[in-house]
Amino acid sequence: xxxxxxxxxxxxxxxxxxxxxxxxxxxxxxxxxxxxxxxxxxxxxxxxxxxxxxxxxxxxxxxxxxxxxxxxxxxxxxxxxxxxxxxxxxxxxxxxxxxxxxxxxxxxxxxxxxxxxxxxxxxxxxxxxxxxxxxxxxxxxxxxxxxxxxxxxxxxxxxxxxxxxxxxxxxxxxxxxxxxxxxxxxxxxxxxxxxxxxxxxxxxxxxxxxxxxxxxxxxxxxxxxxxxxxxxxxxxxxxxxxxxxxxxxxxxxxxxxxxxxxxxxxxxxxxxxxxxxxxxxxxxxxxxxxxxxxxxxxxxxxxxxxxxxxxxxxxxxxxxxxxxxxxxxxxxxxxxxxxxxxxxxxxxxxxxxxxxxxxxxxxxxxxxxxxxxxxxxxxxxxxxxxxxxxxxxxxxxxxxxxxxxxxxxxxxxxxxxxxxxxxxxxxxxxxxxxxxxxxxxxxxxxxxxxxxxxxxxxxxxxxxxxxxxxxxxxxxxxxxxxxxxxxxxxxxxxxxxxxxxxxxxxxxxxxxxxxxxxxxxxxxxxxxxxxxxxxxxxxxxxxxxxxxxxxxxxxxxxxxxx
Numbered sequence: 001x002x003x004x005x006x007x008x009x010x011x012x013x014x015x016x017x018x019x020x021x022x023x024x025x026x027x028x029x030x031x032x033x034x035x036x037x038x039x040x041x042x043x044x045x046x047x048x049x050x051x052x053x054x055x056x057x058x059x060x061x062x063x064x065x066x067x068x069x070x071x072x073x074x075x076x077x078x079x080x081x082x083x084x085x086x087x088x089x090x091x092x093x094x095x096x097x098x099x100x101x102x103x104x105x106x107x108x109x110x111x112x113x114x115x116x117x118x119x120x121x122x123x124x125x126x127x128x129x130x131x132x133x134x135x136x137x138x139x140x141x142x143x144x145x146x147x148x149x150x151x152x153x154x155x156x157x158x159x160x161x162x163x164x165x166x167x168x169x170x171x172x173x174x175x176x177x178x179x180x181x182x183x184x185x186x187x188x189x190x191x192x193x194x195x196x197x198x199x200x201x202x203x204x205x206x207x208x209x210x211x212x213x214x215x216x217x218x219x220x221x222x223x224x225x226x227x228x229x230x231x232x233x234x235x236x237x238x239x240x241x242x243x244x245x246x247x248x249x250x251x252x253x254x255x256x257x258x259x260x261x262x263x264x265x266x267x268x269x270x271x272x273x274x275x276x277x278x279x280x281x282x283x284x285x286x287x288x289x290x291x292x293x294x295x296x297x298x299x300x301x302x303x304x305x306x307x308x309x310x311x312x313x314x315x316x317x318x319x320x321x322x323x324x325x326x327x328x329x330x331x332x333x334x335x336x337x338x339x340x341x342x343x344x345x346x347x348x349x350x351x352x353x354x355x356x357x358x359x360x361x362x363x364x365x366x367x368x369x370x371x372x373x374x375x376x377x378x379x380x381x382x383x384x385x386x387x388x389x390x391x392x393x394x395x396x397x398x399x400x401x402x403x404x405x406x407x408x409x410x411x412x413x414x415x416x417x418x419x420x421x422x423x424x425x426x427x428x429x430x431x432x433x434x435x436x437x438x439x440x441x442x443x444x445x446x447x448x449x450x451x452x453x454x455x456x457x458x459x460x461x462x463x464x465x466x467x468x469x470x471x472x473x474x475x476x477x478x479x480x481x482x483x484x485x486x487x488x489x490x491x492x493x494x495x496x497x498x499x500x501x502x503x504x505x506x507x508x509x510x511x512x513x514x515x516x517x518x519x520x521x522x523x524x525x526x527x528x529x530x531x532x533x534x535x536x537x538x539x540x541x542x543x544x545x546x547x548x549x550x551x552x553x554x555x556x557x558x559x560x561x562x
Contacts, residue, residue, distance in 0.1 A: 039265025339410035
């Protein structure tokens with residue numbers, strides 16, 4: 001698009017300046033005033049070119065003539081030149097031979113379409129007569145129509161006075177030297193616009209062919225350098241616009257300060273030409289701005305891509321490092337204390353990796369935004385966004401899975417410790433219960449209550465269901481801990497069996513029939529005297545009492561009768 005805009009500008013400058021001819025190439029010919037273009041137009045709108053009555057025109061070489069008319073026809077606007085030209089040949093003080101030589105040059109070469117040629121005949125009596133006769137013989141020799149005018153008043157019948165210069169009796173205020181000066185300024189400005197257009201084209205080609213760097217630093221340096229080049233060209237454009245606007249004010253100033261009865265079509269033409277150059281310069285700047293906007297967007301997107309790739313590589317290394325640390329943390333511990341320490345290490349690792357995971361999520365979101373804005377490197381950004389999401393989710397899943405395994409391992413060791421403690425307390429309970437004292441129902445019932453309360457305590461540590469115990473910890477039980485778990489479960493089962501046996505035994509004692517107790521008559525109360533006699537040592541028994549003790553059926557002979 002930008003190259004097309006530059007080509008349009010170059011074509012316009014070529015139209016304004018002819019076939020690469022500048023005013024410097026024809027300055028001597030213009031100064032001699034062999035011909036000029038005043039800005040006047042015929043009634044059909046065709047521009048007028050005047051060949052004034054100068055004595056040295058016959059001495060003009062064909063080459064110089066061709067350069068002169070080529071330049072004069074090129075300064076007209078394209079739409080005016082397409083209408084064709086009307087030529088005025090003023091030969092009032094010349095000879096007929098000069099008229100014929102001029103017509104011959106014109107018929108031999110003219111770079112545009114000739115609509116009509118007006119010839120103001122020589123005013124001398126003899127030359128006028130010769131021209132009348134001579135014209136009859138040559139009028140059919142030319143491909144264009146020739147109108148012979150005997151005077152300028154007759155010329156006014158065909159052309160309006162306000163389109164003719166004052167030397168032809170018209171109202172146009174024309175100063176040939178000022179016209180040359182203005183054309184020099186316009187062409188200098190046009191040459192400046194050509195230089196700027198060439199600079200813009202070269203810069204555009206250079207920017208287009210630039211290879212995009214592969215790292216952030218080089219991309220930022222390239223962006224800054226090309227922005228600087230763009231600013232320089234924009235400053236040249238702004239300077240050229242200021243120069244053109246200043247020149248335009250200078251060209252317009254005489255239009256308001258001149259004679260109210262005169263006209264300045266030459267100045268109007270120069271103003272129009274300069275305005276067209278300014279408009280084209282503005283269009284060129286607009287095209288360049290549009291090109292730069294797209295190119296800068298590409299550079300900005302390249303910088304975004306390089307930053308995205310740089311951050312992606314950094315996060316890739318960080319997350320890989322955290323994954324390596326995570327892999328070194330085992331999923332099970334040798335004890336509950338060991339599990340707690342591993343969970344603390346896991347929490348620290350999760351805290352350390354949190355920032356990297358957030359950065360990965362943020363970078364993934366940024367990549368998705370680049371994709372939505374139709375970044376030119378979609379095929380490179382989308383796989384990296386997928387990889388970021390996979391890495392982040394995989395690490396998070398591994399972290400959660402390992403934390404869950406460690407919590408289960410800690411729970412397992414906690415249950416094992418509680419189970420061992422429960423078994424020890426159960427054995428102690430069995431040992432502390434004095435079975436020989438449990439011969440009454442009340443003692444047995446107290447013992448049964450103690451046993452039931454202790455057995456129910458097993459529910460709090462989930463030891464009453466060995467199948468559930470295996471199901472919960474099946475995923476984390478290793479070959480090393482499997483034997484320990486089985487041993488603990490066997491011990492729990494044995495203690496439960498012993499407790500149940502003791503409980504059943506006590507229940508049988510409670511359920512045994514109660515014996516009937518016979519009342520016993522209390523012994524008589526012993527008096528104090530008797531107690532005293534009991535405390536004193538017994539006297540030696542008499543012979544009679546001894547006999548009675550030994551032979552209770554016989555009477556003693558020595559006992560007197562009463």
